[in-house]
Amino acid sequence: MKFKLMIGLLLASGTVLAQQVDRAKMERYYQIANGGNAERKDSLANALFAESKKYNSEDEYRTAINVLRTLEKEDKQLALEKIATKKYPKGKITREAFVTNVFYKAEETAAKEKAYLELIKKWPVANFPGDELTYDYVLGSLATSFAKDGNAKKATYYLGEMKERFWRGNGYLPTGQALLAAGDTAAAAPIFKTAMDDAYYYISLPEEQKDNKARFASMGYASSMSAYVNILVGQGKYREALEYIDKALVAAPEQADGLAKVHAKTLLGVNRKLEAYNILSRLYAKGQFETEPELKKLYGDLNGTLAGYEQYNATLKEELVKNIREHIKGNEVFKKAPDFELLNLKGDKVSLASLKGKVVVLDFWATWCQPCVRSFPGMKAAQELYAHDKDVQFVFVNTWERDKNYKENVAKFIDKNQYPFEVVFDDQKDPETGKVLAGKLGINGIPSKFILDKDGNIRYMLTGSTPNVDYIKLEMRELIESAKKEKKG
Known part of the structure; x- marks a missing residue:
């Protein structure tokens, strides 16, 4: 979407x-x-x-x-x-080449700033009316680079140079998050508030006025709202935080899950324990098991005893597993996987034939795909569940990379994050169709996952992801165990 x-x-x-x-x-x-x-x-x-x-x-x-x-x-x-x-020489093609090959390839902040100043001198924004977004992308990248260096003043200045209001609901977030990671709450707070307010403006528009810009702006609302409200909660400003959340849930009720954790924390701050308990129960029932310590405490506080808690907890988990099983039924297929032979990070060949006899999880991803990357901690945890099962193999298929030196970038990414993944490169085109494996499988978006049984049949196809580690572990377990069972087409 x-x-x-x-x-x-x-x-x-x-x-x-x-x-x-x-x-x-x-x-x-x-x-x-x-x-x-x-x-x-x-x-x-x-x-x-x-x-x-x-x-x-x-x-x-x-x-x-x-x-x-x-x-x-x-x-x-x-x-x-x-x-x-x-x-x-002064047109968009030359400008785009400069942005791609000079600005975005600059590694140091000073080099990025120098490239940006050259960009606006040679290709002034005024010469490209209606194309402000290109410059806003650059500004966002530059601001985040300064934020990571701890230079909040310049980071804030370059964010302020952005022209497109709709973009601020998303474009401000990386800079704010970088400042927050550096512990600069004072500089991060107004950035998140601006992003939140601008996103809220677009969410609040009458339905007939909501164009693509408005819909895109609204996507950053839960993240900016959650970040800003967390800052307020950290400052003990619970009632102010709750006012923002209540306002958000009226304007955008679909954001409830994204705001759930901070909402529960805020309700606890004003001693509304039962409401907080209900929210945490909902999160736990969706696989967010990290909420259990607080959930257990609230159960005891509200009931005066922990008697019955373990049974309650088991019931929530059983309901989650039941929901997962219902969900994966809609992704069930049964067809032969296309043959492939791809190279891994070491340059060794990994083929469909070499994986026969194993249940295989093919996870299609790219370094630029944030949903892919956000799911990796969960996929790592799922792989660890089967670390001693020789009949299960996870293969992370890197596809659709945009840079010429993608192999080097992928290797650095995997090494930096210490992912123990078997990564293969989806860059071998079929001589007849000219398609890589993703194309042969009909993939239209990533992340996409395919679960193959021991005979090389595709048993499940899934798209999209969640950053929820516990949910991914449970879902992968259900998919893999189901694929282990013999099925005849």
Whole structure:
């Protein structure tokens, strides 16, 4: 959902396709790029490159470059970019190349700031009306870099340079979180409050006024609200915190789960124990077992005794397992997995054939995919459950990476986080279809997980993720144990 909204935003801001390009033709191009066979893709790439000799506008070049990128025809894409940057040195293509290759590749904050200043000097924001979001992305990255360095003053300054209000509901969060991690609550609090207030503005709009921008802005509401209210709670300002939460639950009741922990903490601060207990019970029943110490204490406080607590606790867990089993039924399939042979981090081959006789969990992910990354502590815990089970193998399939040096980046990411994962690279294209494994499996978004039985049959397909470690452990256990059972198609 978030991906679709972002595409809509980019289209609206003019950063992907120009309006004057024939949209019907573009749709045909992308149909081929996303679903055509290798021959049709090659034919389209050649036709686009030949057609480019007649282009009279930068927008035409940008369209062709984007299609070539989707087709993964890097040689033609780079060649066309080189022509376009020479023809339009002050245009969007040259600017985007600078942002990608200079700003985002700068590792030190000082280098990032130098690149940003060069960016706004050579390509002033005023020269690209309607394209402010591109600059806001850069500003957010720069502000977060300063925050990580402990420079709250500059971090706050660059956040203040952002132009798009709808973006602040999400764009402010990484900077605020970096300041909070550094212990600078005083600087983080107003940042979270701004993000919260701006997101609330869009949430509160009448339904008919909620466009893609408004819907995207609302996505950051639970995170900014939770962070700001946690600060208030830490300061003992429980009643003020509760006012914000009550306001949030009226405007956006779907955010209740995201605010549940801080809501319970706030209710405890004003001695509303029964309400806090009910919220913690709901969280525990969804697999958030870290709430148990407080839940157990409240059970004793409210009942005057802990008698019956263990049975109550067991009932909640049984209900959770029952719900998980019902949930995974909707993801049940039975079909042969496509053959594959991919290289792991050591350069060794990992194939479907080599995994026969094992229940296999294929987890498709990328370093830039935050939902993927957030699920990894849970996936690590699930893998540890089966550490001594030689009949179960977890394979983390890295796919859709965007950088040329993705293998190095992936290795660094795994090493930095000390994940004991078997990682393979999904970069081997099928000679007939031109698709990598993710494409052969029909994956449209990541994270995506496939549970294979010992005969190489896909038994379950899941998309999306949760950061809830205990839930993931339980869900994976149910999926794996079910796949161990023999089933005939």
